[in-house]
Amino acid sequence: MRAPIGDFDHATPVPDCLDELTAPVATAVRGWSGAVPVERILYVDTDPRWADTAVFVEHYGRDLLERSANCVVVAGRRGGGTTLAACVVLSTTRVDVNGVARRTLGARKASFAPMDTATGESGMEYGGITPVGLPDGWPVLVDSAVVDLPYVLVGSGRRRGKLLVPGKALAELPGAEVVDGLGVPLAPPEG
Template identity: 75%
Template sequence: MRAPIGDFDDARPAPDCLDLLTEPVAAAVRAWTGAVPADQLLYVDTDPGIADTAVFVEHHGRELLDTSANCVIVAAKRGGEARLAACVVRSATRVDVNGVLRKHLGARRVSFASMDAATGESGMEYGGITPVGLPASWPVLVDAAVVDTPWVLIGSGRRRGKLIVPGKAFAQLRGAEVLEGLGVPVAG
């Protein structure tokens, strides 16, 4: 089937591609419930060498900047204790770490999680982390603009492959909270 966004000719329902997903993502797809049916989560095969957003959109079309999102893992620190959280923002924006995010998490300090922490605790590959299948203890903070996007391209848990998901599905993820202004325009 042709994907609803991008130039992908071979989009397949994610439940039919569980062997191509990391175990946490496959488990989340198998257990998927809610208003958006699991077969609307689509998998597209992509080249892992171009998984990073800037290179990916140069190859597959700059219009994907408006319909793709990044899942950024952060470490929020307060009182000597750190906890991880996921932030989902449109690719053309950045996470408002020192404003919306820090205030929402009630953290003294928020920084991007180390690659070892992000990959080790999520069970996903760096450059392919997705909010689908993250640990239950992590808040999943989703910018409202992502939820309002009809179809969103995001990582699949691996550098090879992407998921195309209805934006409203992000609001139904375990631990999801939708926040206005989490993603802010990139200064440039």
């Protein structure tokens, strides 16, 4: 099957390639109940050597820069408790951790979760964390600009491979909340 975005050799509906996915992502695919059919979520094989965004888009298609999203794990703290949440924003933006994310989580403080916490708690590889298959109870904050895309490229749970997901499907994930302004433009390089 031809991928709807990017220059990938082949795209496979995720139910047909569960062995390529981490256990939590495969479990989420098996239990999918969203209005967007799970067969519309596609897996594409990618080379981990080209994981850096600039190199990735050069190799797999310049159109992906505007159609890729990052999923980062944020730790929101209030009192003695910590809530882990996923924030999904376009790759051309950064998560407004101390503003929109913190307020949405009802936290007094928020920060990016340490790598070992993000990978250990999610069961996914660093650089491949995806909003599909996160632990029960995690808030999944999705920037409205991501939801508006017909297809968006996100991690697959591993550094090798990516998922092509209809933006609307991300809004249907367990714990998902669509948030305006979660992603803010990256600062231009100084010079």
